[in-house]
Structure formats: structure tokens, C-alpha cells
Amino acid sequence: MSVPATPALVQPAATTRVPMWDNARFIAITLVVIGHAILKLIAESDTAYGVYLFVYAFHVPVFVAVAGYFAKADPPGVKQLKRIITDLVLPYLIFEAIWSVIHSLRAGRALVDFVNPSWTLWFLIALIIWRVTLPYLALVRFAFLISVIVSVASGYLPGVGGVFALDRTLALLPFFVLGWKLRQLPLTEIWLRASVRTVWLVRAGAIVVFGVLALVIALDVPLWRELKIRRVLLFQQAYPDFGYDQWWAGALRLGAIALAVVLIFAFLTLVPRRTTWFSPLGQATMYVYLLHTFVLYPIRESGMLDGPQSDLLLIGMILFSILIAVVLSTPIVRRIFRPLVEPRARWLFAERDRG
Template sequence: MERNAYFDNAKLALIFLVVFGHMIQPFTSDLHSINTLYMWIYTFHMPAFIFLSGFFAKGSGNKDYIMKLAKKLLLPYIIFQILYTVFYFYIGKDDWQTGIFYPQWSLWFLFSLFSWHMLLYWFKKIPAVLSVIIAIQLGLIVGYFGDIGHTFSLSRTFVFFPFFLLGYWLKTDHVLLLKKKGVKIASLVIMLSVATAIYFVPDMNTGWLLASKSYGMLGMPEYGGLARLLVYVTSALMAVSILAWIPKSKNRLTVLGTRTLYVYLLHGFFIQIFRETQLFEINNALDLIGLAVISATIVLVLSSKAIQGVWQPFIEGKTSIIRGVFGRKAEHNQT
């Protein structure tokens, strides 16, 4: 069955924003405009990405399916947890030493993605609307427990699960309703309103968007549930707004949307070197554009066939690309 270009285009746009968001993060404390842009991106980029992950989930709970998921998600997690730990030690990063189940930086996504697939086995047996309501309630409740945090990626697993579940329940026709003219117009108002609100809200804690801390740590031990509910609504509206503007037609870059896991797992090596060496700075709009260009270049490089060939054994547990290359060379030498 032919892939739908819309979803690959969406994944490519979102992985660019993941990289770009990580590129500008060091400058958020000094520049209010950069902080606004950073938080604006974070209101939707992971919720939308997680929604798309749920959209393609099968929800099977048999033994073969679980073993395939473990190979696809947990094995790369362990490999890259070790690689990033060694890498952080090598570049002199202070917090390099963590346990195997305390995900290094962005590796939480792999652990959570495996957990979402496991949760789906039970939640798919519940009527769609009720299952989403229960998932949202769980996401609100976990914030009241200080022990549920970054370890095992537990906090993010429960907080972001409603987006994964929504993706599972919705069909292609539902998603493509976002392309209607009225939705696109409304999305512009939503995106501008959220950007304006972020700009004028004093000292909003990014932890609300990162979803890895308890309400107590975020300074709202009593009313954190209401705050998170507002974040849910904002993130959902923003994700809808961004997805409304994703092109449906296939282009030369669409295929890169099938390789986003490579970008996600590998871009951290670049980002952490940039941060440790303080290689870049933002003094004007041109600097910001330059970082966007560098982010796009990182996405293009890490999506390349050459990078795929080298890292496929570590990320997919396969060597089909390398074997294909050597196979073609062998055929060429015989002729």
C-alpha cells in the first residue's frame, strides 16, 4: 500500500522543529523573543509527533508483536543510552552519569513509545471517547505524585499518552478534515493567540510543556491539575493548527519523513557539542535564520542513505542497506 505523503511531510516538519528547538534552547534565558519561540514550538511539536505515532500503531498484544516492539524500541534505547553516556563523559558534560532506566536527554521517547503500545492493548478495549477521558485523567493525576518523574520516563508516558491514544482512534479521513479552509483560517488565529499569550505571560515554567516534573516541583502542588488541563487544550489546538498547514502532495523531501527516528536519535550528538563548546550565539534575526539553516542541514544529513547504512544495525537491528550496497558492488564486479 502506497504511503500517504501528508503524514511523511508532517513527520519531516516536526523533526525539523525538534532539532531547531534544541538548537535555540540555550538562548531562551537571555532573550525573551527566543524563549517565546521555543515555548511556542514546544506547545505542539511532541504532542503532534506522538499523535502521529499513535495513528500508525496496531495495538496488537501478542507475543510476537511485543518482541518486535522490544527489538524496535528497547534495544535501540539501551544502545543509545550507553552511547550517550560515554559521549557525555567524553565531552565533559556534568550530568553524564545516570542509571540505565533514567533516559539520557531525548531517549525518553523510545521508552515511552514502547509503554504506549503496551497500554494500548488494554485501552483499545474501551470505547474511544471513554478511553481518552481516562487517559487524560491519568495524565492529570500523576502530576500530584512527586515520585513519578524522569525515571522509566513514567511522567511523560502518562502525560502524553492521550495524544497517542487519539492518534490510534482517528482515521485518515478525520485527520484530512484539517485541510479545510475554515480550519486553516482558525488555525492562524490560534497560533498567533498562543504566541501572544506566551510572550506576555511572565516566567512561565517550561516544565509544564516537558511533562517530566510533578506539580510540586512546578510550584503548583494544589492546582497543578487545572494548569495541566489548560496545557492539554493548548497543545491539542496547536497540534491541530500546525497539521492543518502540512502539504498533502509528495515532493523530493517527503521520503525523509520515513527516516525521522535516525534524526531523533543522532542529532543529540551535534546539539550537545554545540552547547558544550558554545559554538553559536544569537544577536539578531540573521543568527536565528542561520540556526534554522543548520538545523535543516542536520536533518538532511542524518536522513541520508549513507547515515542510514552506517546506523541501521544500531537503530533497526538490520543490515539490509549495507548488504544491498555490497551486493550491487559484487554484481558490478562480475559484469
Template sequence: MSTEQKAPKTEVEKQRDYFFDNVKFLLIALVVLGHAYRPLIDESPVIKAVYLAIYSFHMPLFILISGYFAKNYWKEGQTRKVIATILIPYFIFEILYSLFDHFAYQTDAVDISILEPYWIMWFLFSLFLWRLILPYFINLKYPLATAFLLAILIGYIDDADKYLSFSRTVAFFPFFLAGFYLQKHHIEKLFTKGIRTLSWIGILSSVGLMYYLEFHSSLNLDLRRWMYFVFPYEDVGHPEWYAGIYRIALIALAAVMIIFFLSIVPRSKTFFSEWGSRSLYVYLLHGFFIKTYDALDLDDKMPGPFLYISATLAAIGLTIFLSSRFVQRITHPLLQPKVQWLFQKKEPQKKNLNRAVY
């Protein structure tokens, strides 16, 4: 045993909760992996089952964590922060992805539509809207129940997602709100040996469940499109009045999978904790690589297990690379631009020299 004294931890190290950094890194790795698997799901039933298992919870959990860290919405300067860190990067990357899409796929014209988020950009725009409506929504008598009800009803409306990513914004809002109400002691109840064992079994079993539902179930559900929470029920082949029950089931499945996932994530600092603090960099930047990979049509050129393994390793490697300090340093102006000039300077409050003394 070494007798060398350890250097005292800094104040930041004492306060930082590495559990959430670990969660964010593992989740963003699943996001990249899911997008890497997307061109392959018609090539392999197993890959499709894994893909569906990932999509059953990864964005709901990301959204729940976003809600968890929105508790300080009332603090001074939060509105400016939301605009600077969410809305402005949304504008920047919405334009960049539109330009990239034009050159990568040789489209006739550049299609830039701020009100119709491009592909992955829906999350950033919806996040801005969730932060915007949060202070008003929590003043309702039953905010969580209302959000849940709206998430079910939105599926009955055609073209709800045509503008402002409205369908996804409404459908995923219960997870954001649940995260807002979630407290640390709720999560700490998940860290028992029994729950962790059950969680590992549940996560592994979810792949089998997705395989059965997709290829052997009589329900005839297009699970992939259902899990996007974007299509009206009629568009996914279920115009029945009770179609909302399927969304209820998917929300319940997401809740269970979230519990399973959170319980197995390491609580202390790991080698990937620091990477998790840069998950937004990975989310916004990985799309350029995924779109390039998709345009190459590698599934037609080298199908089979080699491609599946290569796509998996490449997705993990890309996640690590985009989480690096190097990438953060060179792309920082895009993700965290200096926009203080947009806001009015606050005048210092004048001291009340005639204040009464009690």
C-alpha cells in the first residue's frame, strides 16, 4: 500500500456529480450507435432488435436528464443562458446541416427552414420550447398528468409535426417534466444489488422482446416509427380510436428501461466521466459523420457481420473522439458562441441610502 498522500480534491471535484456525466456519455454513445445501425436494420434482424432496444429509452432518458437540470429555471440570467446555449446553437447548426445536406446529396437547392428542424436538430429546438414553457406549465393543478394526456392525444392529430417539431415536443414533454420533479433520493433507491441484477437481466431481455414484437408478434406494429414519437397513429397503420394505448405502453416501457439503465451506471468517477460532460458536442457534430457514412451505402458494398462490427467500433470511436478536449477547443465558437452583445447590459441597482434601519 502506498503511503503517498493524495492531493486534496478541488471544490469542483467535490461538487460535481459524476454519475450524470457517466449517464450522459453512455447515452450519447447509444445515440451515435443507433444512428450508425439505422442503415443496417434491414440487413440483420438482430441489429434491428438492438436498434429498437436502444430507441425504446435513450432519447426519453436524455430528455428526462435535461428536465432534471432545469430546476434552476427561476434563477437570474437563465433566460439569457437558454438563448445563448440552446437557441443560438440551434440556428447555427440548422444552417450548417442544411448546407451539408445540399452538398452531400447534391440537392437542387439549399433548404433552410428554421421552423422545421432538420433531422437531429429537433431535440435542441424542443429543448428550447420545454425550457420556455416550464415556468408556466408547473403552475397547473396537475402538470404531469396533463403533459401525459397531451402526449397521448397529439398522436391523433395529422401533420402535428409539420412545424416547430410540435408532435415530438408534446409527446416527449412528460419525460422532461418527470425529470424536473425527479430528486436525487429517488435515483439513489436504484443502487441496490438486487435492482442492479434485475436491471441487467431486463436490459438484455429487452433485445429479445424487441425481436419478438418486431418479427413474431400479431400486433403488427412498426416499432421503429412508433418509437420516434413523431408520426400520427394513422400514419403508422393504426387509425383506431384506441391507438393511444400503444403510446401509453411505449411510455411505460421507456420508464422501465430508464430505471434499468440508471441502476447499472457507475456512480463514481470513471475514465469516461469527463467525456460525458461534452455530450452536446457529440450530439450536434456526429450527424456530419453519420450522413457521410449513410451516403456511402456501405451496407450494399460490404454487407455482413464485418460491417456490423465495424459500424459498432466506429460509432464508439467517433463518440470518444467528439468528446475530446481537442474537438471542444476547435468547435467551441459554434456550440458556445459569445453572444453577450445580443443582450442589454443590466444597470447596477442603486443602493437605497434612506433605507430604514430596524
């Protein structure tokens, strides 16, 4: 039984699937799971904090850029508008309702909030806004530069806040636009045709880039804690909200954007170009994204990750995260949870719009 591709990061049906992008999707979503899995460990472990900074320097920007790569900038027709509803709006409402029940049971009182997304659900809201606004951005010159200005400027506005994830939506906009811009260039075709020697030379440079990043982080983790670099890499709150009310605070986000752009390209060059054992799993990233939190939540809330921990637990959580990503990408999981993640909802649309 065939399983359709992940809705939010779907590759156009009219094109042949490129294994490299499925590989990139799976690796990126696995890093997302790892980042969430080790969060509780970073308070007491410099090693965990260093790994966390390393992952957060690029994994969300990569995930957003890949989504942008497959986004369409054409004026949306009926089919595209329906896809936004079935692929993003309905899953958001379904999973936010589930989280509202969980929060209510835990608090012992009704806690229903569809305005402030729970945990990872901000990404669905952001995708809705990015997809709706992309046709307008595509009309203007210097769209990427404009998106960078919007991202940096939004950090000066505490009033933007997290309602409907607007803070992250604006902050991460440059990476969505970057991904869309990459689709306009023949870079993928050039890279796929590159000689083995060229590929490994480029990959050697990418390894150096990531090695330098790891070294810089490891040299003085307490300093990065003091500077609150983690909060910068979240691309979430306004600068004053985490202690930076100086006029130059925007340079922090600008630097984070520049670093992430370099790391996005470095990451993509390291992704296998050919079909791998996990290429098919890259078609299920939204299943992993939406479901992994229900696996991690009981562990995080149990307290077993609180307090000083051995680095062995860090390694264990990383390996466990990889296992989660693999299992949640399997056809059986996708078949079971498809009504939640990919609701077709044909009943919802007017008869004239069906077909």
C-alpha cells in the first residue's frame, strides 16, 4: 500500500523525487527530535549545552529552507488553498485540541488555547503564513534582503509576541525565502552532476566549517551561557525579552542568520546525493514532527532528565531520538495516524470545489 508524501514538505508530483532532498528532510527532522530530547539536560551539563547550541545553529533553518524549496510562489488556485486547509489548518486544530486536553488534565482545569501554539505546532502556523505571503514576496525585488530586514526588525518589537507564532514566523522568514530562491537556481542539478572529486573537496570544506563551529562552542560553554546565545538561536523572542535592549541587539540575529545560511549550504553538501536506507523515511517528516512530542513529553515531565546527569544519558537520548525518527516514519505509523496528520476532509468543501 503506497503512502503519500508528507504534506507540509511535499515534493511536486509532476517531478521525479530527488533522493538528496528526502535524505535532507529525514536528517533535519532527526536533529529536531534530538534538540527537543536533550533540552532538559542542558541546565546541568555543559556537554549537552554545547551539543544543543551546535544543533540549533542550523537545524531549524535547514528545516524551514527545505520547506521553502518546495513552496510555490504562483497565485494559489482552489487546489492549493484546499491543501493549506487539509495539510496545515486542520492538523493544527486537531493537535492543538489534543494538547489542550493534555494540559487540562495535568492542570486539573480547562486550558484551551488555540492562539498560542503548543510546543512544536508553531511551525504549522508559520507555514500557513509563509505560503500565503510568498506570492507577494515573489513580486518584489530583493525578497531575501527584505525578509532579513523584517526578521531583524521584528526582534526590536516585544509587542509582536508569540500569538499565532508571529515572532518565530517573522524571525525565520529569511530561511523560507532562501529555500524558495534556491529552487530558482540550477544548483541542485549542478551538484548532482558534480564529479566525485569535486563533491569530496566541497564536503571537506563543509566538515571544516562544522568542525570550527564545534570547536568555538566547546572552547567556552560558560561564556555562551552568559551571553544567552541559546535564546538568540531560537529565533523567537524580542531582544529585550532575554536581556538585550541595546540598539545594536539586531546584530545578534543578523549574525545568527548569516551563520545559519553558511551552515545550511554546508549541511546540504554533506547530505548523501544518492538513495539511502532512510530516503523513503524522508517522505514522512510531518508525522515525525507532530508525533515525536507525545513520546518525549512523558519523559520530560517525569523528572528523569532533571538534575546532574552522566554524559551517557546524553548519548542515550540522542540514540533514542534517532530511533523515534525511524519508527515514526514507518508505513504502519503513517497508516494509523494519517487521519490526524493528513485529514482529507472532503466533506468540508463545497461541492463545486471537489474533484
